[in-house]
Amino acid sequence: MAASRVVALLVSVCSCWLAAGSGLSRAQAADPPAAPPPLEMPYTQFTLPNGLHVILHEDHSVPIVSVNVWYHVGSGSEKPGRTGFAHLFEHLMFEGSKHVPEGAFDKWLEAAGASNNGSTDPDRTNYFIDGPRNVLELALFLDSDRMGYLLDTMSPARVDGQRDVVKNERREGVENRPYGIALVTLPELLFPPDHPYHWPTIGYMADLSAASYDDVVEFFRKYYAPNNASLVVAGDIDAAAARALVEKWFGEVKRGEPVPPVAPPAAMLTGVTRKTLTDRVQLPALTLAWITPRQFAPGDAELDVTAQILAGGKNSRLYRRLVYDMQIAQDVSATQQSGALASTFSIDVIVRPQTGMTAAAVVDRVQAIVDEELDRLRAEPPSARELERARNQMEAAFYASLERVGGFGGRANRLNAYYVATGNPDYLNEDLARYRAIGPRDIQAIVSRYLPRDARVELIVEPAGEKERQ
Amino acid sequence: MKSNSSSRRGAWGLRRGAWGVGLGALALLLACAANATAQGPDRSKPPVPGAPPDLVLPAVRKHALSNGLPVWIVEHHEVPVARVLLVARAGGDSDPAGRFGVAAMMASMMEEGAGDRDALALADAIDFLGASLTVSSGLDASTVSLGVPVARLAQALPLMADVLLRPAFAPTELERLRQQALTELLQVRDNPSALATRAFARVVFGPRHRYGTVGGTRAVLAGLTVDDLRAAHARIFHPARSLLIVVGDVAADEALRLLEAQFGAWRPPGPAGDLPPVPAAPRTTRREIVIVDKPGAAQSQVRVGTVGVARDTPEYFPITVANTILGGSFTSRLNQNLRETHGYSYGAGSVFDMRRSAGPFFATAGVQTDKTAESVREVFNEFAAMQRPVPSDELARARNYVALGYPSTFETTGDIAGSLASLFVYQLPDDYPSHFVSRMLAVTQPEVEAVAKQYFDASRFVVVVVGDRAAIEAPLKALNLGPVRVMAVDEVMGEAAPK
Secondary structure, three states: OOHHHHHHHHHOOOOOOOOOOOOHHHHHOOOOOOOOOOOOOOOEEEEOOOOOEEEEEEOOOOOEEEEEEEEOOOHHHOOOOOOOHHHHHHHHOOOOEOOEOOOHHHHHHHHOOOEEEEEEOOOOEEEEEEEEHHHHHHHHHHHHHHHHHOHHHOOHHHHHHHHHHHHHHHHHHHHOOOOHHHHHHHHHHHOOOOOOOOOOOOOOHHHHHHOOHHHHHHHHHHHOOHHHEEEEEEEOOOHHHHHHHHHHHHOOOOOOOOOOOOOOOOOOOOOEEEEEEEEOOOOOEEEEEEEEOOOOOOOHHHHHHHHHHHHOOOOOHHHHHHHHHOOOEEEEEEEEEOOOOOEEEEEEEEEOOOOOOOHHHHHHHHHHHHHHHHHHHHHOOOOHHHHHHHHHHHHHHHHHHOOOOOOOOOHHHHHHHHHHHHOOOOOHHHHHHHHHOOOHHHHHHHHHHHOOOOOEEEEEEEEOOHHHHO | OOOOOEEOOOOOOOOOOOOOOOOHHHHHHHHHOOOOOOOOOOOOOOOOOOOOOOOOOOOOEEEEOOOOOEEEEEEOOOOOEEEEEEEEOOOHHHOOOOOOOHHHHHHHHHOOOEOOEOHHHHHHHHHHOOOEEEEEEOOOOEEEEEEEEHHHHHHHHHHHHHHHHOEOOOHHHHHHHHHHHHHHHHHHOOOHHHHHHHHHHHHHHOOOOHHHOOOOOHHHHHHOOHHHHHHHHHHHOOHHHEEEEEEEOOOHHHHHHHHHHHHOOOOOOOOOOOOOOOOOOOOOOOOEEEEEEOOOOOEEEEEEEEEOOOOOOOOHHHHHHHHHHHHOOOOOHHHHHHHHHOOOEEEEEEEEEEOOOEEEEEEEEEEEHHHHHHHHHHHHHHHHHOOOOOOHHHHHHHHHHHHHHHHHHHOOHHHHHHHHHHHHHOOOOOOHHHHHHHHHHOOOHHHHHHHHHHHOOHHHOEEEEEEOHHHHHHHHHHOOOOOEEEOOHHHHOOOOOOO
16 A cells, blocks of 8 residues: 555544444443444535525545436336336436536546436435546536436437337346346236236336327426435535535426325235246245335334345354255245335245155145244244344444445435435434334234234245256 | 345446546537536536545555464554455465366365354354354455454454464365355356356467466366365465455554454464476467357356456556456446447447456447347447547546546455555555556556557457347357357366366
């Protein structure tokens, strides 16, 4: 390492965005492990006259800036016959706007050493540009131009181009991916047809074919207005200067009509829906899924911890029994997938074929074991150590996610996510406190209430390609 | 929202830039913007980024434990976490001939019980601390990696020492992992991309060369014994070829004291044997197309290339720039052609896998089945186009993109530890990072032209396509690129040959 750079780092402004003491001196404490120190993400926020909400977060530890924009629209707002459209539209946001020729968005950013990406889910669409701090104004220019002037140079040909790309994204992620068909089928089985979570974000091929230039115009006017977006600028910035630049570039973008909140119909499972699909796979798979409380609602954090107790690590209940002891599964996972309107709790098992047993019989055996373990959690609370272990694992993963300022999982995106969900960008400690407040009996109660055996989806994938094994 | 979300660019993931340099090239690109609006800011030209921030490299303090084991420490006080990485400069490249996959299984088995804890007790202790402790063995190096909230570092280090120095290698655990690995081999058959990687390696390097076998094979896995694991452990994890790296919210002196207590007494049973790099493989000698049949597949996984270069190639910088232009960034030619121009693919790129010996070089894409032959033709067109001079703005953009992205490899504790580990594994000089950017930016057009001529000449490239043979074979033959043959999945998954 260059010695001349050493000093610069050691004496550089300590970012201090974490109010954390040096942990090491605490390390001498014996069991139980010391509680990690509190965290904070200092920020300032304001709203432009056009309704754009802006959050600024200074962190001078690395000379990086991240510009993160959320539009509060996702695949859940799509109209019938146009599934996949919100995501197709996301692609079009990179194809140029009035003052940015087609292709220039990426070329200009790459030439400045920056990277960018976007993603769509049922609730929202997010975009980020990460780069050296001197790229800030270019990034704000690009993001404001596509917010204000996307349609000026939009054309049916651009829509056609990205339509083909997205169809190939679907082929790669669904048709050509083992168990991909289950991914797009599960939401259909969980949610009623008129619920925003009923269809997959990637969309159906026929609907992708049907998407038109007129749809783009309508969608942009309806949803891509500053009053339906929030912007985070994070990293090595001066807040006052950044605010001036945001006002300069976004201030002129015109406010749109108010966007009414999504009003979903009730979604509740009242019985067991069981479906068997076939796919070109060697091993059967079983998914059990439930509709569960939405993000940050009571029960959401408990179900996160429940997922960890069931399938996080070798000693988790399902991994231990199915994969480690009985060895009738290749892998098991459990997830509380939190959404703004509702969440999905799912248990996924890749089943290992057993000599002398049909695939269906092994799947049934696996399901019986899963039910035994759920019954056990319904009957008695997890041990204190089990709960503590799950919580420590989750907290550590949480810490690790704070190491980056940009990207999909960094602090800029987290500030935006917290703002959108709770109105408080720095919701870190409140978020963590949810997990710390959970006791063993809470888990027992939540499993009994939200993961019933008689109201859920049971989705099975059976191998179609036995011949391929030869 | 993990499973039901879609992002724009699967092929590119995140390439993050951390600082910038002069942007002469940018000015050339800006001329074409439209006129300013009457009110508001002048949008007729995009803002030109100002002076870039200086490169700030992490301060590395170098020490040695009493047994001579080198320790590199970086104090990084952003988040209260610590990363401890033990890296050994040996891995799958030291597998015995014809028994490829031993090191990888040995690494997996180190996590299955150590010291006085069996597999479950060890996992429980690690998980309870909120730590992650993983062992892995690649071709060039093997690592034991600990990530932990720094408040629990002192409690986690003894577990790491157990895993490194006192792995149990229990026969029952080996039996369990063996079954799991054999089942994974079945799953590879479902995965067109994984099959393409294996098939390409086998065709280019052959069954005898170490690089011709990716992952385990059935017979080797079936025959593995605890003695094999112990021999691999002694061979690979030897202090004479190892380095300890600590990055995080630690005080260096305190960290050193903790490491001395856990690793200072590590003494090997014998001297570290010499482990030379695997022999360099010859480049392929003829162009051919190899089809691996996946009936009904919606896409074809395509790989086109040959043997590339070793990490120590003197042409590292021009090759990196040339490959960035060809297929190493979103605006690269392969991605622009197959994705943006033709819409045949969600993403295309090219890779030089630089190892201690020359690894594979290949263009890669998943393309829709009915455009497979067209896509292969376009890939060859792009190889051919690289034989002509690269426009200066395109060259400058690629140089900048790589150079300016380099500092982002030092953002997180894991990034920093990984970057330092690669300096050690490939024996790069201490001042390598501080010269990286200037050397990358100094790459010239003639240098790019020279490496393009040498490495992108496709006349002897191999094409591997995993896809629906019934739909793609005839169009591929009609390209007249070379002979077309079919490789059975069993051959793709087949055993390596003894020497």
